[in-house]
Amino acid sequence: MQPLLNISNLCKNFKTATGLFTSRQKKAFGPINFTLEKSQTLAIVGESGSGKSALVRTIAGLLKASSGDIYIKGQPISSLSSQQRCLSVRMIFQDPSTSLNPKTTIEKILNAPLELNTDLDPESRQQQIFDTLKLVDLLPDYLTFYPNMLSSMQKHQVAIARALILNPDIIIADEILATLDISLRFKIVNLLLKIQKIKGVSYIFVAHNMHLVRHMSDHIMVLHQGEIIEQGLTETICENPQQEHTKYLLLNHQPDYRK
Amino acid sequence: MALLDIRNLSIDIETAQGTIRVIDKASLNIIDGSIHGLIGESGSGKSLIAKAILGLHNHNWTVTADRMFLGKTDLSKLSQKERRQILGKEISMIFQKPRSYLDPSQKIITQIKSVLPQKTFRVHLRRILGKVRRVNTQSTRVQIKELLHKVGIQNDTSVLNCYPHQLSEGLCQKIMIAMAIANNPRLIIADEPTTSMESVTQSQIFRLLYKLNQLNNTTLLILSNNFANTSNISDYMTLIYCGQTVESGSYKQIISSAMHPYTQAMIKTILTDNQINEHKGQLYTLPGNIPSSNQLPIGCRLGPRCPRAQRTCVINPSITIQKNHSFRCHFPTKLS
Numbered sequence: 001m002q003p004l005l006n007i008s009n010l011c012k013n014f015k016t017a018t019g020l021f022t023s024r025q026k027k028a029f030g031p032i033n034f035t036l037e038k039s040q041t042l043a044i045v046g047e048s049g050s051g052k053s054a055l056v057r058t059i060a061g062l063l064k065a066s067s068g069d070i071y072i073k074g075q076p077i078s079s080l081s082s083q084q085r086c087l088s089v090r091m092i093f094q095d096p097s098t099s100l101n102p103k104t105t106i107e108k109i110l111n112a113p114l115e116l117n118t119d120l121d122p123e124s125r126q127q128q129i130f131d132t133l134k135l136v137d138l139l140p141d142y143l144t145f146y147p148n149m150l151s152s153m154q155k156h157q158v159a160i161a162r163a164l165i166l167n168p169d170i171i172i173a174d175e176i177l178a179t180l181d182i183s184l185r186f187k188i189v190n191l192l193l194k195i196q197k198i199k200g201v202s203y204i205f206v207a208h209n210m211h212l213v214r215h216m217s218d219h220i221m222v223l224h225q226g227e228i229i230e231q232g233l234t235e236t237i238c239e240n241p242q243q244e245h246t247k248y249l250l251l252n253h254q255p256d257y258r259k
Numbered sequence: 260m261a262l263l264d265i266r267n268l269s270i271d272i273e274t275a276q277g278t279i280r281v282i283d284k285a286s287l288n289i290i291d292g293s294i295h296g297l298i299g300e301s302g303s304g305k306s307l308i309a310k311a312i313l314g315l316h317n318h319n320w321t322v323t324a325d326r327m328f329l330g331k332t333d334l335s336k337l338s339q340k341e342r343r344q345i346l347g348k349e350i351s352m353i354f355q356k357p358r359s360y361l362d363p364s365q366k367i368i369t370q371i372k373s374v375l376p377q378k379t380f381r382v383h384l385r386r387i388l389g390k391v392r393r394v395n396t397q398s399t400r401v402q403i404k405e406l407l408h409k410v411g412i413q414n415d416t417s418v419l420n421c422y423p424h425q426l427s428e429g430l431c432q433k434i435m436i437a438m439a440i441a442n443n444p445r446l447i448i449a450d451e452p453t454t455s456m457e458s459v460t461q462s463q464i465f466r467l468l469y470k471l472n473q474l475n476n477t478t479l480l481i482l483s484n485n486f487a488n489t490s491n492i493s494d495y496m497t498l499i500y501c502g503q504t505v506e507s508g509s510y511k512q513i514i515s516s517a518m519h520p521y522t523q524a525m526i527k528t529i530l531t532d533n534q535i536n537e538h539k540g541q542l543y544t545l546p547g548n549i550p551s552s553n554q555l556p557i558g559c560r561l562g563p564r565c566p567r568a569q570r571t572c573v574i575n576p577s578i579t580i581q582k583n584h585s586f587r588c589h590f591p592t593k594l595s
Contacts, residue, residue: 181300186542
């Protein structure tokens with residue numbers, strides 16, 4: 001059985017100019033290997049600057065990898081066209097208020113990926129949009145709205161709908177929960193878990209809150225300075241972490257002020 | 260003794276759709292030398308209350324209060340100019356997203372200098388005379404250095420010569436705190452000081468605020484949307500929902516005997532390590548969404564989302580006070 005996503009020896013270096021003709025390579029993340037199965041959730045944790053965002057952006061195709069390969073269902077990503085890639089990996093960006101185009105309606109926002117990546121006729125596109133909206137608990141009335149008319153929760157729902165509309169196998173979420181209020185955060189978590197149950201998508205998500213990571217994920221990957229220092233099942237890592245850095249991250253950083 | 264005593268503060272904002280009562284009879288009683296947490300979700304009007312305390316409101320706001328005292332001064336009777344003088348000396352504010360509040364075109368040193376107490380002619384003269392007599396007087400540079408050391412910035416010279424965009428969010432927040440404590444205010448209002456920061460930086464900022472309170476006896480009002488973080492640090496808490504203060508009391512009263520359903524829902528948002536929830540199960544939330552400010556329900560604004568709501572909830576419940584523990588609910592029950 002082939003894994004859904006297989007990453008082997010993926011590396012990314014950033015080139016920075018140091019002089020007129022000289023440049024320096026800066027490593028964003030080192031050789032990284034992991035696999036992801038269907039309906040599983042992988043959480044990537046680490047301090048800031050540990051290369052989490054660069055890694056997920058490379059998997060989503062926003063950055064070009066320096067070396068290494070990404071295989072989706074056994075096929076190397078270089079053999080796939082960008083349309084096929086979009087159909088299997090989608091990304092939810094951090095802040096929906098900036099990632100949704102303020103000048104287009106929700107309908108156009110959701111229609112664009114279908115128009116560009118599939119050859120559906122307008123009726124079936126419309127049907128797909130309605131189905132996806134139903135899945136994320138939004139009413140079809142919102143289709144004519146512009147993003148600034150929605151609340152932050154609804155914007156998040158639209159962003160999730162945009163990621164879901166092509167029925168992808170993997171959804172990448174880069175710190176989408178960090179800027180939300182606590183109760184809205186729980187709502188989004190519930191929504192994401194519900195969608196996983198119905199659709200069987202896999203998630204790769206970057207998060208800070210270890211409690212939520214523990215609640216949502218099946219596997220955890222700990223990054224430190226661009227390298228995987230620990231990787232495994234959520235239960236094992238949370239119960240007995242091996243590395244100092246993991247222990248440090250797992251301390252929930254809430255010192256007890258009460259005497 | 261109460262440092263800040265606000266009774267029945269209401270704020271009406273005139274909009275194109277008519278006047279909206281965004282803050283409805285909020286009461287706040289902050290005891291001198293304590294840490295007070297004002298907790299509510301975004302859009303609940305926490306920042307509006309802070310702005311009303313500072314007097315930073317726009318022309319289309321109508322602020323009314325039965326009582327608004329800072330120590331012994333009546334804030335509502337002061338003129339705009341006198342209010343401005345209080346700002347920074349008696350009350351100072353730490354804003355959320357520090358990078359957007361620091362001037363991007365000026366170096367940190369210029370910005371800190373501008374908040375330091377203005378030097379009068381006499382101070383300058385004394386300094387010059389001190390140089391002649393070889394008595395050491397404190398120069399501005401030393402003063403700034405001490406301030407930065409107080410908030411835990413060690414490499415002060417390199418930080419001072421930076422622009423805000425060169426520094427991390429946590430460092431910018433520390434500089435904002437340094438600027439807030441420059442004049443030794445009695446009350447510091449921290450408006451969501453740790454939103455969108457990482458947990459390590461968050462705990463640093465909270466520890467710093469806690470230290471300020473313990474060492475200088477500065478009173479703190481922390482506005483936050485995260486019940487779990489803020490309840491840990493605060494001595495007293497007030498919860499606010501859609502502009503109505505729902506419950507207020509000491510930490511122990513709120514945690515052990517919460518009366519209002521909203522408070523009880525907030526307490527359930529604290530996730531602990533010993534897992535009560537099943538893995539990947541649904542987390543507890545109140546049904547429905549926060550209403551937008553032009554569609555607020557009448558009476559108790561939690562009404563449509565409240566698990567205990569009944570017909571009488573369309574009338575705004577009056578305040579019940581039991582041993583400084585106050586709440587507004589028709590059907591208060593203790594959670595078993």
